Amino acid sequence: MNSQSSVVSHQLVPEKQRAGQIATKDTLIGKRIPKLDAPEKATGLARYIEDMKLPRMLYGKILFADRPHARIVNIDTAAAKAMRGVRAVITAADIELVPFGFGQDNTALKKDKVTCTRDEVAAVAADTPQIAAEAVSRIRVTYEDLPVVASTDEALAEGAPVIHAKTPDNVPFQFDYSHGDIEQGIRESDVILEDTYTLGRQAHCCLGTSGIIAHFEADGRLTLHSLTQVPFLYKNDLARIIGVAPEKIRIIQPPIGGGFGSKLDIHPFEPICVFLARATSRPVRLCFTREEEFRATPTRQPMVIHLKSGVRKDGTFTFRDVRMLLDNGGRTSWGATTPWISMRTFSSLYRVPHVRQHVDVVYTNNIYACAFRGYGNPQATFALESQVDSLAEVLDMDPLELRLKNAQKPGETTGQGMVLGTCGLADCLETATQHAGWGKKRRNVKTSKRQNVAAPNQPDRTSFSRDPMGSASTDLSSHRHIAHGIGMASLFHVGGGAKIYRSDGCGTILKLDDFGGVTVMTGSSEIGQGSETVIAQIVAEELGLSISNIRVINNDTELTPWDVGVHASRTTFIAGNSALRAARDARRKLINAAAARLKRKPDDLDLRGGKVVERSSGEPLESIGKIIRGLHFGRTKNELVMTTDFYEPPSTAPDKEQKGDISACYAFGTHVAEVEVDLETGVVKVLRICATHDVGRVINRLGIEGQVEGGIAQGIGYCLAEELKVEGGRVCNPSFTDYKLFSTTDLPELDVSFVETNDPAGPHGAKGIGESPLIPVAPAIANAIYNATGVRMTELPLTPERVLAKLKEAREKETISD
Amino acid sequence: MPLEQSDRYLAPHTVQEATQDAAGQGAAVLAGGTDLLPRWSKGVVKQPDALVSLKDVEGINGIARINGEVRVGALATMSEIASDPIIRDAAPVLANAAGRIACPQVRNRATIGGNLCNASPAADTAVPLILLDAVLDIAAWNGSSLTAREVPVTKFFKGPGATVLAPGELLTHIRFKPLAAGAYAAWDKFGTRPAMEIAVASVGVAVRLDGGTIVHARVGYGSVAPVPMRGRKAEVALMDRPLSAETIERCQAAARDEIAPITDVRASEGYRRDVVAVMLGRLLRNVES
């Protein structure tokens, strides 16, 4: 089944670690369950947003500013309006401008001024997409260009142009966090390192582009076919922008062609589509082309992280001082808030008594950023785990040992107030390195004669002797130009939701029909991550039914109960818990009814294989359908089996100092990367990644492996190739031709394993996993590159050109010092 | 107002009809369409008034050996060229390049004629054809009869997107002599990813040694000048010399010197020079072994 060259192995937990829940023989938990929606997707029958047509539907198209900073002098829509087939042309003058977004600095269409190229200036609804496109090209906008602020440096310079009048210093947000006392930490340190890391813009590149259909009903209700990941918050926020009462808005979510955080915010195209529908009294669909997707959807937050940390000679971490500078672009989406998550990694991946973080968020005329799988954590982890590697080297310590020494342990409360009920970090470190052959490979590396590829990257810093751990062979006469290396990185992330909103809950409505068919209405959306299947599994398990008996409805706010949305890797945990509790109620009802009917004690009964069985022997006593019908059509009393649940996790919102136990549990993991570096071209090839994650408990093995493998792929892309380049405010590579995604031929060997810590708070012990696998990939690879070449890469992505430049720089230094 | 759309779609059956149609006002020739379609659909260029599809034109497809020459029809696709036994035997370097263009989907449509006429500096079949001293057969309708001329591949390109073809002229065939026995020809392209990469730079070399001395040398580069280019200085550095480390170094230096790369979103000028030198070195060292 698996190919010979690639082993996908699964670490099972030692028996002693398994608490409570001993699985019955035919449990569904931990099995490889194909996704419920896979058949309709495999056959091409799933209808994504751009596959949907409503009667009399029009096609919307937006005119983007395409200039980074300008005053709008005049918009002439006459020629567009005159075209046959054009049904509406709207500009800011036609709508009420309600500010929205985290910075309240965005509006659906822009009135006086544009502050980035993707600013929406006008929009058209027409009979066909072609007519709409042509009409947009005939709108004439007169601009008065303003000086472009192309970087944070320019934005912070004396006398810089002001981008938003209400923010004269171009710094809309500053965030501070601290615990302990940095000065004390500095005094206690034997070694202090200081580095700057630069993180680029990664685009989500959902394979299905963004889109929406807006449709007003006769009674003024609005139906939106929307790809949002947060339907209930969205409804609420959108209501204000479009002037429709929230209770009159229905959100239906068609299958989505990828999310990864991109659908967490309200994007201007969404209210614009509603305005077009209102202007035409017809349904309007607005879908992006790939180029629009690149130009006009937010990216991962770019940032510069300045990190200073200290350690004692024995390897104990002393302090960490972080400064982050965020290029916020011309408007604010969620990107500005990503440091809230970054800081949790700095404060809590390891035990550190003194931590301080200062963040400046700076307006520029660049495009802006939103949430993206990992939410500020990949950036933080790259900086932190790169520097931990440097510290290990200065201390002459194995990076594994240094990490183990400082790793958080179960039961600890981190400096930021997060309570680690379970914590598998040490197990992850050990498992991943064992799978990777860490000791052996690094020993080999050590004993091999170091050839002069590069000088130490920071020769001027602390003068511990630098162990020649790099392996490289650049014997030019024999033209061996490949260097091998191995590196690791770990991660810390929320695993049980994140209480950043007043509620982090999820509701479930569960009903059984007369025959044992179950409909589960859950608030949590399916965005390809497989939550639907996990929920079905949990319910089927509880009710002793086959998974094919379960139907999950998760895409219509008219039917489903409230949920805060798909983010923070929360769905398995929160929605899973809610579904589990609703199913337990139903189960209790069934068991009690069966006990009464069969004159047995409830404790003696169990539900298995669609039957009520005797718990001890497994002997079937009655079909579940019969029990249900007995309740429904009873002689004396008539009942249906319907249950509801709202699960609010036992987490607390962060206090003013950003401290608190924001998640019900926390996820950990370690990746070990093995790479090959071409010393003459700078090309880095990832040979193998061993990834171990503390997932609490594996519910759907097939699904969770898929999440890990997919996260690794996105992580490799983030590390080595993906960057949406912006120059002078303009996007330079808005296509897959020049924005290169990882493809089949880049696929490295993967070794995916799990540590099961059985978190008591999780459904069947499970924690969230969605975001984790992407987080440590880049630093693991960068550390492997260092191991291979002695060159420390600090700017993502690590393109061949950047790697070669560093290699050359190092060689030059070497020659000079010779 | 209706959309501006091409009024006509023409599917001629002979070269003569095709040249006549192609000479029409605002006509564009369509082969595989892999270069043309993305540009139209993105609005980079305007859709032409008439589309002249070559798909039914007889006599300009297929691959044959004629009079000691290999003759490749302009409509031969990259998939065909990559797997064709005649090409694999007579010019494996061309088969290799064709097989590394894009992906199966594109290779099944993309034609060699389109690759050349599109005149991208990154056209992957151009460099191997330079190594092979290929000539291109061009047909045109002069108003009363069909005319033909031939142009060496090195003279075909005028600049990015520009060739010597006059409006209405059609590339019909590409001809070259099989590699001489004992000759060695190799080509490589450099992209930052293994798949689906338009070359950041590409390099090809063909050499024949006689008694340890290089008696024939061809060098070609892609993506490092406005057109796919022949490396005359690099050839001079090789000719009449042994294939030694020193010769290779001289050749690399000549290559760095004669190419004229630009900095763009894919790579910088300097990096392109480095990569060309590295690839050239590797190709030449492979000859030795």
Add this chain to the structure above:
Amino acid sequence: MSLVELAFVVNGESVTLSVPPFATLLDVLRDDLELTGTKYGCGEGECGACSVILDGKVVNACLVPALECEGAEVLTIEGLAFGGKMHPLQQAFVDHGAIQCGFCTPGMIMAAYALLEANPSPTEEDVKRGLEGNLCRCTGYRKIVDAVLSFAGGGA
């Protein structure tokens, strides 16, 4: 705008319709024939989401002018399943967890189909090369490659 008549065979059925000269095969499949299983991911040959089989060869429907298909046979994802039963290759994708958001899936399956038609027992390397033109943002490809290999290795 003038329309041109196009007659071809799609998933075994003859189809005749009038199309504008610049319509792509993708436009015609999706808009005129409502065969929306073939996806638009980029419109420029870079993602493979629109892969279909044209006269036995896999192509990007977004790069093929519809009129070039006169008299041709086209097979789309909708033409694989038969009588309510998935094609074994589709089943392999489902069983191996090769589908997440599913947007790349139809194109991926068509490319794999073409690959297996041409080479019924591919190596892992063959599969990777055969699918190099199909992007997937969700799965990281491992399970897709496994699904195709499993099918090759004696699946139905």
